[in-house]
Amino acid sequence: MVKGLTEDVKLVRIQQEQYNVEMLKIQEENAKLRKENDNIKKENQEIKKELTEIRRNLEVIDKENRKNNIVIQGMKIRTNETGTIIPQVEKFIKDYLEVEAKVKDAITLGTNVCLVKLENGKDKEKIMINKTKLGKIPNEKIYINDDLTKKEREKQNQLRKKAAEEKKTW
Structure with missing residues (x-):
């Protein structure tokens, strides 16, 4: 064992x-x-x-x-062809804002929304200064804004929401 x-x-x-x-x-x-x-x-x-x-x-x-781009909202765009949008945008800027601006390119982003690429920053500056003249156009609401990056748009939307919430609490 x-x-x-x-x-x-x-x-x-x-x-x-x-x-x-x-x-x-x-x-x-x-x-x-x-x-x-x-x-x-x-x-x-x-x-x-x-x-x-x-x-x-x-x-x-x-x-x-x-930096030299703007977005125009509310402008009646008659066609989607780039070749015909550029003169239309230049005419709109000249007629309503009284600014001679050279448009490099213009692209429709949707109904009545247009991305405008300007040749230089001085033209953009003149347009942004004179965009208050758009309020004088009868029966139309046309807005011109900077072309923002996605991050800038998100930040702007957050600020708008915050401002709206603060306005509600008043």
Whole structure:
């Protein structure tokens, strides 16, 4: 009986040594995986930083591309062809705002909405100064605004909502 127990103890020790060896392998593999995970986390953080910087740069580029643009809302547009919209927009600006502006491009964005790309910032400045003259047009509501980036529009909408909520509390 003692001999049987001795054999059982030897067998248990052999199994325990095998488990210990397997456990060491698992621990080493676990350490490797943790190190890889840490490296991946660092790479991920670097990529996030780069992405944030790229987004900032794109926002600056987008804003720069839009700096000479305006959006006209409420103007009756007679056609969707760019070639005929430009003279129509130039005539509208000259007739109603009394500004000689050179339009580089004009694109319809929807019913009675037009994106106007001007040749230079001085023309845009004159238009923005004189846009108050639009209020004198009878039976029409025409608005001229800056061409804003998506981020700027979202911020503007948030401010409008906040102002409306504050107005309600009065």
